[in-house]
Amino acid sequence: MTSVTPRLVATDLDGTIVRSDGTVSARTVAAFDRVRRAGALFVFVTGRPPRLMRDIAEAFGHHGLAICSNGALLYDMSRGEVVGENLIQPEELVEAARLLRTVIPGIGLAVEYAEGLTADELYEVGDWDRDVTIRRVGDSELFRHPAPKLIGRHPTLSADELLALAAPVLASIVTPYHANGERLVEAIATGVSKASALRELADRQGISPVGAIAFGDMPNDLPMLSWAGTSYGVANSHARVLELVDHVISSQDDDGVAEVLERLFPEVDLAGADR
Template identity: 40%
Template sequence: MFNHDETVSPRTRAAVHAAVADGAQFVIATGRPPRWIRPVVEELGFAPMAVCANGAVIYDPSTDTVVSARTLSVDTLAQLAEIATRVIPGAGLAVERIGERAHDTASPQFVSSPGYEHAWLNPDNTEVSVEDLLSAPAIKLLIRKAGATSADMAAELAGHIGTEGDLTYSTNNGLIEIVPRGISKATGVREVADPLGIPDAAVVAFGDMPNDVPMLLWAGRGVAMANAHPAALAAADEVTAPNSEDGVARVLERWWR
């Protein structure tokens, strides 16, 4: 939906607004935490429900309320941290925590181990000891190794994680994300859709990276962007234009203009 410059084009915005005006439910499904949702809402021009942290959090930006959250326990975090640092020597660790709102000032929400190199620009992490980092439940664990590829890291870790959590990634820039076992964007969107009586078959989902794969497979119609990761392309029912060429709008305009 976003262009490469993190904006929503007028055409895509108009298509989304037309769908919502006709009664469709629009849901943001993202790997981003709630505190990163405000710019998305501003670009869209309204505040739909948001499935955040790859399904671990359901957030209502219209009221700045965390509706529900699934977390990795302290014991599970310790197991995953041991596995990550053993299998990928030199990897840094970080965790996302959650409060009742997008910005909970009671404690830092994104904490990282000493020397953690952020995969994104404008990092907002708080550096703490590894002991402190693993001392509270978290909605996801991030494993970062600068200079590595996320695909290679995922391949190395896949056989070691077991039942402790589910791993995925949304960039190939040496960053792996682990969420509670069985949690994905698909479970998050279903959690929003079920109370509204929306069947799985009526869901149209858009995605472009491995963290979108469960949602693309589950939705009645999974749509991958033309520039998507091969795993997303393989999981989709159809492929639309790239995100920079209004791929989302081109699909929505079949029904709404």
């Protein structure tokens, strides 16, 4: 474990600090409050769009920043506003959709925005979509505007299988990845990732990778985990994450991230003395 107090703490949400029942423990909230009071920057780095960040912002007292949509959007949780974006352009959406439909027949496609979702008739509603009314539109409308993310869901193929088919044909147009096992493949603008967005933010704060730690659980976390000076994977992580990280910690349901932060950021009183 790193012995130097980090200047930047970056963590994925779902599967990492959000428990399998969808809650965030009081222990985890308290651990991130230690980070804030120590003067370090903490950033949530997630595949979620901003519309799904309201419960997280509430749990953490509307403190901190969130890199959303896998790096496409920067969201200020104190203001409840998107303050930065890296979008897929319409012509790229059109070509990526054409290729996905060619190599993965039967795939349904959707375009996700900060606060909404549009989709074709084949796109199957998933758990993350149940909070929003999906607009079913034709291709001319579906791909008309720049967007943070393109999503594909298949009736039977797993996320790993979808990514294996999509990555070879999409890599020069958009950045494909997957974040869960819901028969889902996703794509963001080329060159964009959790790592690229985190690196831009760290550069503006004068923080090098050596001063950063990162926590994650899924393949879309790998660029971020590789960038950070010290990386941690929760015990329930995807096998590729467990192979890469510097340290494997307790699972999402056992507050593994909080356990590490409690060690790295010991409690201090208002005078600065250790408790």
